[in-house]
Amino acid sequence: MNRKSFFTAVAGLTALACAPLFTHNPYYIHMIGTIMIYAILLFGLDIVVGYTGQVSLGHAGLFGVGSYTAGVLFIKLGAPLWVIIPASIAVTAGFGALLALPALRVSGPYLAMVTLAFGTIVQILINEMDFLTEGPLGIKIPKPSIAGMQLNENGFYWLVFALMVLSLVVADRILKSQYGRAFEALRGSPVASDCMGVSVYRYKVFAFVISAGYAGLAGCLYAYSEQYISPNTYNFELTVLFLLAVIMGGRKTRTGALLGAAIIVILPKLLDDLELFRIVASTLAVLMIIGGGIGIARKMTTPKAMAVPVLGTLALAGFSFWLQSITDWRLSIFGLMILFVVYYLQDGIVGFVRNLFARKGGSAEDHAFRTIDRSKDAIMVAANTGHVEAGHDLLTAKGVLMQFGGLKAINQVDLHVKRGTIHGLIGPNGSGKSTMMNVLTGIYVPTAGSIEFAGRSVVGRTSSDIALSGIARTFQNVQLFGEMTALQNIQVGLHHSFASNILDVSLHTPRYRREEDASVERGLGLINFVGLTGLAHEEARNLPYGKQRLLEIARALALDPQLLLLDEPAAGLTAPDIKELVTIIRKIRDHGITVILIEHHMDVVMGICDNVSVLDFGQKIAEGKPAEVQADEKVIEAYLGGTAA
Amino acid sequence: MEILLQLIYSGIALGMIYAVIAFGYQLTFQTSDTLNFGQGDALMLGAMVGLTLVNMGVNYWLMLPLVIVFGLLQGAVVERIGVRPAIKIKSEFGWIMSTIALGIIFKNVAENVWGRDDLKFPSPLPESPIQVFGANVLPMEILVVVGAVLMMLAVEFFNRKTIYGKAVVATFNDRDAAKLMGINTGLVITFSYALSSATAGFAGALIAPLTLTGATMGAVLGLKAFAVAIIGGLTSGLGIIVGGIILGVAETTTGFYISTGYKDVPGLVLLLLVLAFKPSGLFGKTAIKKV
Numbered sequence: 010m011n012r013k014s015f016f017t018a019v020a021g022l023t024a025l026a027c028a029p030l031f032t033h034n035p036y037y038i039h040m041i042g043t044i045m046i047y048a049i050l051l052f053g054l055d056i057v058v059g060y061t062g063q064v065s066l067g068h069a070g071l072f073g074v075g076s077y078t079a080g081v082l083f084i085k086l087g088a089p090l091w092v093i094i095p096a097s098i099a100v101t102a103g104f105g106a107l108l109a110l111p112a113l114r115v116s117g118p119y120l121a122m123v124t125l126a127f128g129t130i131v132q133i134l135i136n137e138m139d140f141l142t143e144g145p146l147g148i149k150i151p152k153p154s155i156a157g158m159q160l161n162e163n164g165f166y167w168l169v170f171a172l173m174v175l176s177l178v179v180a181d182r183i184l185k186s187q188y189g190r191a192f193e194a195l196r197g198s199p200v201a202s203d204c205m206g207v208s209v210y211r212y213k214v215f216a217f218v219i220s221a222g223y224a225g226l227a228g229c230l231y232a233y234s235e236q237y238i239s240p241n242t243y244n245f246e247l248t249v250l251f252l253l254a255v256i257m258g259g260r261k262t263r264t265g266a267l268l269g270a271a272i273i274v275i276l277p278k279l280l281d282d283l284e285l286f287r288i289v290a291s292t293l294a295v296l297m298i299i300g301g302g303i304g305i306a307r308k309m310t311t312p313k314a315m316a317v318p319v320l321g322t323l324a325l326a327g328f329s330f331w332l333q334s335i336t337d338w339r340l341s342i343f344g345l346m347i348l349f350v351v352y353y354l355q356d357g358i359v360g361f362v363r364n365l366f367a368r369k370g371g372s373a374e375d376h377a378f379r380t381i382d383r384s385k386d387a388i389m390v391a392a393n394t395g396h397v398e399a400g401h402d403l404l405t406a407k408g409v410l411m412q413f414g415g416l417k418a419i420n421q422v423d424l425h426v427k428r429g430t431i432h433g434l435i436g437p438n439g440s441g442k443s444t445m446m447n448v449l450t451g452i453y454v455p456t457a458g459s460i461e462f463a464g465r466s467v468v469g470r471t472s473s474d475i476a477l478s479g480i481a482r483t484f485q486n487v488q489l490f491g492e493m494t495a496l497q498n499i500q501v502g503l504h505h506s507f508a509s510n511i512l513d514v515s516l517h518t519p520r521y522r523r524e525e526d527a528s529v530e531r532g533l534g535l536i537n538f539v540g541l542t543g544l545a546h547e548e549a550r551n552l553p554y555g556k557q558r559l560l561e562i563a564r565a566l567a568l569d570p571q572l573l574l575l576d577e578p579a580a581g582l583t584a585p586d587i588k589e590l591v592t593i594i595r596k597i598r599d600h601g602i603t604v605i606l607i608e609h610h611m612d613v614v615m616g617i618c619d620n621v622s623v624l625d626f627g628q629k630i631a632e633g634k635p636a637e638v639q640a641d642e643k644v645i646e647a648y649l650g651g652t653a654a
Numbered sequence: 655m656e657i658l659l660q661l662i663y664s665g666i667a668l669g670m671i672y673a674v675i676a677f678g679y680q681l682t683f684q685t686s687d688t689l690n691f692g693q694g695d696a697l698m699l700g701a702m703v704g705l706t707l708v709n710m711g712v713n714y715w716l717m718l719p720l721v722i723v724f725g726l727l728q729g730a731v732v733e734r735i736g737v738r739p740a741i742k743i744k745s746e747f748g749w750i751m752s753t754i755a756l757g758i759i760f761k762n763v764a765e766n767v768w769g770r771d772d773l774k775f776p777s778p779l780p781e782s783p784i785q786v787f788g789a790n791v792l793p794m795e796i797l798v799v800v801g802a803v804l805m806m807l808a809v810e811f812f813n814r815k816t817i818y819g820k821a822v823v824a825t826f827n828d829r830d831a832a833k834l835m836g837i838n839t840g841l842v843i844t845f846s847y848a849l850s851s852a853t854a855g856f857a858g859a860l861i862a863p864l865t866l867t868g869a870t871m872g873a874v875l876g877l878k879a880f881a882v883a884i885i886g887g888l889t890s891g892l893g894i895i896v897g898g899i900i901l902g903v904a905e906t907t908t909g910f911y912i913s914t915g916y917k918d919v920p921g922l923v924l925l926l927l928v929l930a931f932k933p934s935g936l937f938g939k940t941a942i943k944k945v
Contacts, residue, residue: 064750111930117746118689122880123929126922137915245873247756252751340762347678347755351748352739 024168029163039234040278042166044270045173046230051254051266052180053223058252059260061216062196063116063597064108066248067108067124070131071221073243075101075228080148080238090153094172097229098222104131109214112428116199128248128411135240147239150232167300169230176223177263179515183219184261186514186521187500187507187528190493192216194501197490201470202241204450204482205502206568210471246340249544253343257350259357268358280335280342287329294319294326318353321345403428403572403603404449409458411444411627418444419455426572426620431594431604433618435611437647442607442623443485446574449605450482451475463571477505481570483561485577485607491550495541495560498549499532502567539593555582562593572603579610591617615639623647661906667795667864669895669902670802674857675879676886676894677806678850683827683888685839685846688737688749692757693854696732696877698869699760700725700855701862702768705775706891714778721859722852729851732756733844741843757876764869772866779863794863801860805853810891822846874918878905881925887934900924 025045029038050072056644057065078097082088088096113121142148152160153168160168163651167640183189191212195201199209232238252274258269279285301315325345332338354361406424410417419441426432447453449460451472460467467475481502490498509521534629536545541558544552549560558578565573575594579587587610594617598604608614614621615635623631623638625647638644675697679689690696700721707717736756740748779797783790813819824832825842833839858872865871880900886893901921909917 062747064747066754111926114933115929116932118691118750119884119929119933121691121750122877122884123926125877126881126925129874130919130922133915133919137913146741246758249754256751337766338762340765341759344755344757344759344762346751347758351745351751351755355745 014420016155022174026167029166035162038162038166040233040274042169044267045169046227046234047254047270047274048267049173049176049230049250050224050227050251051258051270052176052263053220053227054251054255055263055266056180056184056192056216056220056223060192060196060256061213063112064118064121064252065124065220066121066252067127067131067246068224068251069243069248070124070128070222070247071101071104071108071224072228072231072247072251073131073135073240074221075103075225076232076238076243076323077135077142077148077228078225079229079232080150083150084148085141090155093153094226094229098225099539101219101225101228102222105217105219105224106214108221109217112217113210113213125245127246128243128245132240132243132361135243142240147237148232149237151236152612153233165233169234172226172230176226180223181263182514183511184519186509186525188212188215188511188514189336190501191504193493193497194490197492198488200452200472202501204209204452204476205504205564206473206476207501207504208471210475212371215502249347249400250343253347253350255357256279257346257354257357259359259361259363262357265357265359265654277339280339283329283332283335284317286335287326290322290326290329294322297322318349321349350486360457401428402426404460404462404605406449406460407458409445409448409460410456411441411448411453412456419448419624421458422624422629424622424629426603426605428571428603429598429601430619431598431606431617433606433614433621434607434624435609435614435621435638436624439626440647441627442624444575444627445624446482446576446605446607449475449574450480476568479569479571480574481563481565481572482574483558483576483578485580487554487561489549489557489560489564492548494546494548495536495552495563496529496532496545498560499535499564499567500528502564503528503531505568531567535566536560538566538596540565540589555586556643558582559590559593562597566597566602570602572605573597574605574607576607577609578606579608579613587613657910658791658907660791661910662903663786663789663791663793665674665906666899667792667798667902668861668905669882669898669900670799671857671861671875672879672882672901673801673886673894673898674860675854675875676883677809677891678853679883680888680894681809681846681850681853682737682843683883685822686737686741686825686829686843688741689753689880690729690732690737690757690847690850691750691753691867692732692760692872692876693850693879694714694872694874695757695760695764696725696728696854696872697858697861697862697875698764698872699728701775701867701871702764702857702858702864702869703855704742704859705773705867706768708776718856718859723867725852726848728760728855729848730844732851733847737843737847738840757872761869761872768869768871769817772868772871775862775867777863792864794805798864801858805856806895808892809849809853818845821845822943830832847877878918878921878925881928884925884933885928 025041028041032038050068054065054068057063075097078100079093082093082096108124108127115123136144138144152162152165154160155164155168185190188493191202191207194205194207195209195212195216202212203209254269254273254440256269257272258267259265279289297319301319304315305312329335350357356364402425404424404426408632409417409419409422409424422441422445424445434445436442444453448455449467451467451470451474455468458468459549460476462478462480465478467480467613473563493501507524509518509524512518513521533545536542539562540560541563544556549557552560558581562578578594579590582590591613594604594606595642606614606618618635619636620633621635622629623641623644625643630643630647631641633641675693678693678696683689703724704717704721707720708714714718736752737749740746740752777794779793781792781794783792801845813822821832822845823838824835824837825839829839832842842915878901881892882897886895886897887899901924904920904924905917908920
């Protein structure tokens with residue numbers, strides 16, 4: 010965070026803290042308090058929605074669990090505040106872990122349905138388990154007391170404020186640390202995360218647990234704030250509102266969460282006032298027409314693309330004058346807002362504003378970072394684990410069989426890769442090369458056969474475990490974390506170099522700072538190594554294809570691998586780029602890292618490989634020095650077609 | 655024993671409704687890998703429009719095809735507004751959110767048009783039960799089962815025997831290849847949504863006389879039908895009938911032996927369990943992920 014935004018944040022928060030001093034109207038104080046409580050939940054929801062990219066429809070349920078933990082502990086045990094807050098967080102986090110179990114196996118629409126089912130079950134249980142929750146009657150809770158002193162409306166406001174700021178800081182720090190990067194990596198490419206040693210399994214659970222913890226805290230405060238809770242609050246509508254808040258405010262920003270919370274709390278109150286709604290709707294329509302007109306005049310957009318939003322806002326304005334009462338149509342309005350945000354405001358309000366300024370701002374930040382660059386060769390560090398005696402087999406695969414239904418993609422293949430060599434793996438399309446890679450990295454479990462890497466079996470271990478033991482890879486179809494910068498991509502690869510836990514991250518202990526600084530330095534070093542200097546802060550998806558491939562190699566090197574699997578690194582590269590690539594691969598080998606290279610450019614393979622294995626229809630048909638393989642009858646036949654048998 | 659048999663009968667009738675809605679999920683999933691999260695609301699709209707027509711004096715049997723036509727239109731609207739833009743920008747988040755949003759809007763509109771109270775749908779068949787193996791069955795329940803099966807058979811027949819159906823199947827197998835073969839895949843997807851909403855609307859008109867009809871009737875039905883679609887597997891036709899019946903019976907028995915308040919729980923728990931242990935469903939095939 011730079012200094013300017015830091016001061017803005019402090020000023021904003023101070024104003025928020027002072028709010029009760031300016032207004033003595035309890036209605037407003039309660040309203041701002043509610044906004045802050047929702048904001049706490051949204052910080053958590055954003056972890057799941059914004060960072061891991063999943064739709065959770067269960068957060069109203071989790072919110073309810075938090076509220077009811079507080080309510081039940083209070084009426085059954087009369088527990089004090091300092092017990093109730095941690096208990097609510099812990100219980101809800103537990104539910105989050107429970108929810109993560111089915112969520113682990115699925116994503117996208119399935120996950121949305123799972124969380125929806127979870128939310129529905131929670132609501133049913135709260136309704137039915139009246140021995141614990143008083144059922145539909147609800148629970149009454151007075152405002153909490155601290156040290157025997159009953160908090161009044163203002164006192165409670167400040168309590169909520171303090172907890173909100175705490176949540177904000179912790180969430181912000183977690184999300185900017187290696188944890189946040191891991192969450193984001195899950196979204197970008199789950200397979201690549203696993204192959205970078207960031208276990209999708211573990212971090213998905215983690216994201217849900219943290220997110221649920223936040224929902225628990227918010228739920229607990231909500232119970233105190235309303236002083237009455239009943240099951241109907243925690244319904245589908247609330248869940249959808251939360252989602253609307255996150256995407257409308259802006260994903261992946263804390264400001265967005267605060268803004269979103271304000272919108273969903275204030276908007277229903279605004280909608281109670283029909284006159285105001287008519288004015289707002291008309292203004293919106295006028296603005297949209299002007300905006301659309303300007304857009305079309307400047308050729309930034311086509312009349313066709315603008316037709317829907319313009320007509321939509323016009324219809325809304327017309328609708329507002331036809332209406333007698335707006336409260337009944339609240340949900341439709343939320344629905345329309347969701348549609349609007351999903352298609353026209355994908356980055357939310359904060360993202361939209363940021364984009365506006367980013368165009369003017371330019372790359373001041375980039376210059377600042379470039380000064381940190383060290384000329385130190387980052388890969389030196391990477392290779393220091395690899396200096397065991399050369400010439401022995403690093404990887405031994407025996408009789409590997411990979412069967413998909415009736416198809417034998419790999420059939421009884423043996424592979425011996427000597428330490429410190431570049432081992433080529435070639436063969437016509439569909440010969441099983443990439444399948445072999447996937448078997449070696451644990452993405453597929455072979456049907457039969459054994460694979461030993463550095464003296465340990467690979468078969469049956471998870472991809473992330475294999476990655477951490479020293480096998481790194483790149484992908485045939487690039488699997489970068491698109492929305493993350495080049496540097497962040499590499500930092501995901503460096504995830505293994507972090508020992509700091511959540512507490513270190515939240516408190517910014519020296520250990521965390523040291524590790525973070527080291528990872529930036531190593532990351533920039535690796536970026537230099539593959540020749541991407543100056544592109545460290547560019548989003549990976551914006552890089553040209555060839556550079557994306559190089560970035561993948563850098564990311565794989567960040568894992569400090571002993572064995573690097575390169576899957577068609579030269580595909581799509583121009584001739585000079587290929588030359589560059591060959592130099593890079595040689596350098597990698599010279600640093601003691603063993604390389605398996607799949608490639609169709611024969612000059613590359615023949616030029617740099619120490620040994621070559623040839624696959625055809627899943628079987629190994631030749632092996633040896635490049636020159637021997639090149640002269641092999643079978644190989645020529647496989648590539649050029651046989652001279653009729 | 656008699657009670658149990660009776661519970662099983664009504665469970666089967668209920669299960670067939672789930673199967674029909676789940677069938678609707680399958681239709682759209684097959685062509686576009688997307689689902690309509692407002693499927694339950696399509697069902698509710700079908701029931702509501704049916705009720706309005708019946709109250710206007712339209713014969714129940716004449717009303718059914720009209721409801722199907724309405725469903726076709728409603729589904730096409732959902733696809734055009736909610737799904738097509740999202741497919742274009744390849745945003746999974748987009749279509750999930752927009753179909754949810756459309757579902758909310760439909761529900762809210764229904765609340766404002768037809769009121770918030772549950773309404774009684776007049777039964778077209780006599781309401782006196784028939785004895786089958788010593789337990790009572792409502793004639794309406796038999797109609798539900800027959801109607802559901804006929805609807806599914808009709809769509810299956812269409813898919814397998816007609817050239818248009820082959821276009822649907824081709825789109826399911828490989829959208830891009832189908833497009834290159836000159837099939838208007840966009841139209842096929844729109845059509846699958848129309849068909850999906852039509853089946854849901856039809857199911858709504860079928861089940862309405864057995865339950866109360868109201869704006870909120872769709873939400874839970876849609877969710878439980880998703881459970882059925884998952885249990886059966888999103889690509890297995892037989893699976894959803896078996897899954898629907900399992901869920902229907904589980905529900906009626908839970909409602910009777912434990913408490914009606916808990917009747918939605920077994921389906922949802924089943925959904926969570928199936929997704930936790932066998933996400934491709936009990937009858938579906940596991941897809942091989944490609945890297």
